[in-house]
Amino acid sequence: xxxxxxxxxxxxxxxxxxxxxxxxxxxxxxxxxxxxxxxxxxxxxxxxxxxxxxxxxxxxxxxxxxxxxxxxxxxxxxxxxxxxxxxxxxxxxxxxxxxxxxxxxxxxxxxxxxxxxxxxxxxxxxxxxxxxxxxxxxxxxxxxxxxxxxxxxxxxxxxxxxxxxxxxxxxxxxxxxxxxxxxxxxxxxxxxxxxxxxxxxxxxxxxxxxxxxxxxxxxxxxxxxxxxxxxxxxxxxxxxxxxxxxxxxxxxxxxxxxxxxxxxxxxxxxxxxxxxxxxxxx
Numbered sequence: 698x699x700x701x702x703x704x705x706x707x708x709x710x711x712x713x714x715x716x717x718x719x720x721x722x723x724x725x726x727x728x729x730x731x732x733x734x735x736x737x738x739x740x741x742x743x744x745x746x747x748x749x750x751x752x753x754x755x756x757x758x759x760x761x762x763x764x765x766x767x768x769x770x771x772x773x774x775x776x777x778x779x780x781x782x783x784x785x786x787x788x789x790x791x792x793x794x795x796x797x798x799x800x801x802x803x804x805x806x807x808x809x810x811x812x813x814x815x816x817x818x819x820x821x822x823x824x825x826x827x828x829x830x831x832x833x834x835x836x837x838x839x840x841x842x843x844x845x846x847x848x849x850x851x852x853x854x855x856x857x858x859x860x861x862x863x864x865x866x867x868x869x870x871x872x873x874x875x876x877x878x879x880x881x882x883x884x885x886x887x888x889x890x891x892x893x894x895x896x897x898x899x900x901x902x903x904x905x906x907x908x909x910x911x912x913x914x915x916x917x918x919x920x921x922x923x924x925x926x927x928x929x930x931x932x933x934x935x936x937x938x939x940x941x942x943x944x945x946x947x948x949x950x951x952x953x954x955x956x957x958x959x960x961x962x963x964x965x966x967x968x969x970x971x972x973x974x975x976x977x978x979x
Contacts, residue, residue, distance in 0.1 A: 719941050720935075720940060720941055720942050720943050720944055720973070721747035721748050721775075721777055721943045721944070722746060722747050722943075722944045722945075722946070722966060722969045722970065722973065723741070723746055723747055723748040723749055723750050723777045723778070723943055723944070723945045723946070724737060724740065724741040724744075724746045724748075724749055724750070724945070724946050724962065724966075725737075725749075725750040725752055725780070725906070725945050725946060725947040726738075726749060726750065726751055726752045726759065727750075727752040727754075727780070727947055728946055728947055728948045728949075728950060728962060729950060729958065729962075730752075730754075730949075730950075730951055731951060732955075732958075733756055733758065734751065734756045734758040734759045734765070734768070735758060735768055737749060738768040738769070738771070738772040738774050739772060740958075740959060740962060741772065741774050742772035742773060742774055743959070744959065744962060744963050744966055745966065746774065746946075746966060747774075747775075747777075748774055748775045748776065748777040748943070749769070749774045749775070749776050749777065750776075750777060750778040750779070750780060750815070750943075750945045750947075751765060751776055751778070751779050751780065751805075751809070751811075752780045753779065753780060753781060753782040753787065753790060753791075753802060753805070754782060754784075754786070754787050754790065755787070755790065760790070760791075760805070762805055762808035762809050765805075765809050766808075766809055769809065775810065776806075776809045776810060776811045777811060777812065777813065777943045777945070778806070778811050778812070778813040778814065778815055778846075778904060778943065778945065779802050779805050779806040779809070779811050779813075779814050779815070780802075780814075780815040781798050781799055781802035781814055781815065781816045781817075782798050782802070783795065783798060783799075783816050783817040784817065785820075795819065795823055795826045796826065796833065799814070799816060799833075799834075799837065799845070800837070802814045802816075803837060803841045803843055803845075806843050807841065807843060811843070812843060812844060813843065813844045813845075813846050813876075813903060813904050813942070813943070814843055814844070814845050814846070815846050815848055815878045815904060815906075816834070816845055816846070816847055816848065817847075817848050817850060817863070818830065818847060818848075818850060818863040818864065818865065818866070818867065818869075818872075819863065819864050820862060820863060820864070821861055821862055821863060821864050823864070824864070827864035827865060830864075830865070831865070831872065831873050831874065834847065834874065834875075835875060838875065838876070844875075844876045844903050844904075845876060846876040846877055846878040846903040846904040847869055847872070847874045847876070847877055847878065848869075848877070848878040848879075848880055848883070848906070849867065849868060849869050849877065849878070849879060849880055849883050849884065849887070849894065850862075850863050850867035850868075850880075850883055850887075851867055851883045851884075851886040851887035851916065852867055852887060854914045867887065868887070869898070869901075870894065870897055870898070874901065875901065876901060876903035876904070877898050877901050877902055877903060877904075878903065878904040878905070878906060879891065879894060879895055879898065879902055879904070879905050879906065879931075880906035880908070880947070881905075881906065881907060881908055881909060881910070881921070881926045881928055881931065882906070882908040882909065882910045882916055882917055882918045882919070882924075882926075882947070883906075883910075883916065884910075884926060885909065885910025885911065885912050885917065885924055885925060885926050886910055886912075886913070886914065886915065886916045886917070888912060890926075890927065891926045891927060891928070891931050892927040892930050892931050892934065895931050895934060895935070896934070902935075902940065902942065903942045904942050904943060904945065905931070905935070905942065905943070905944045905945065906945055906947040907921050907928060907932070907944050907945065907946050907947065907965070907969055908920075908921060908928075908946070908947050908948050908949075909921045909922060909923050909924030909925070909926050909928055910924045910925070910926060911924045911925055912924075912925050917949065918947055918948055918949035919948070919949070920948055920961050920964055920965045920968070921946075921948075921965055921968045921969070922964075922968050928968070928972070929968070929971075929972040932944070932969065932972035932973040933972050933973075935973065936972075936973050936974055944969055944973055946962065946965045946966065946969065948961060948962060948965050950962065
């Protein structure tokens with residue numbers, strides 16, 4: 698007499714694993730403007746960011762290594778990068794010479810332990826600076842051991858016409874930079890696809906400024922996911938590409954109340970955490 702049949706069970710596939718890239722998700726102090734550098738450290742700590750990018754601007758604390766190290770220790774927020782004062786709004790900081798601004802930023806980065814300095818390309822009226830810019834950046838990287846990541850910008854528009862505001866160009870793809878910062882708000886303003894630029898940059902992509910834009914002529918720095926740029930796709934592609942740089946949220950909150958600012962920066966962090974991971978299929 699046959700014994701009872703054994704019920705066949707289908708082998709279960711182990712659940713997929715999620716791999717988290719080594720890059721950190723940091724907060725730019727520009728994201729709390731016009732509040733202070735110290736405020737940015739406090740917000741980053743409360744919300745659970747991995748570190749800080751210091752925008753050097755008129756706040757004296759942003760220019761002082763000792764004060765920055767004290768804030769980093771107090772809040773447990775390492776400084777991952779320094780943004781040199783190469784914006785129009787910061788032209789008076791550290792004098793008029795643009796190379797002095799870069800050199801002082803490299804010095805500050807070395808003193809606070811940051812591995813990257815972000816710079817903008819020269820303005821078109823800085824012709825001497827622009828002439829030696831590529832070679833000067835490369836030489837300073839070699840001697841300092843700190844990456845200088847040149848940021849993609851965008852054309853200025855006046856009366857429906859584009860104005861060349863940067864030299865050699867606002868687009869880094871055709872320039873001989875070893876390291877580039879990709880800013881997704883700037884790709885929106887330029888009317889180009891951030892995912893396409895990311896792929897074309899390849900291993901030259903050192904640093905990501907994560908924000909969004911709707912494609913208007915204004916540099917918006919929206920919370921990622923609120924504009925037209927493929928922010929999620931960029932993060933997902935980086936997570937499987939071997940990218941080891943940092944992701945820095947650079948979101949505009951200037952007109953928000955303190956409570957609404959933290960809500961936006963919390964949403965931005967959640968977006969980055971969700972997409973900056975790769976699913977490993979077993």
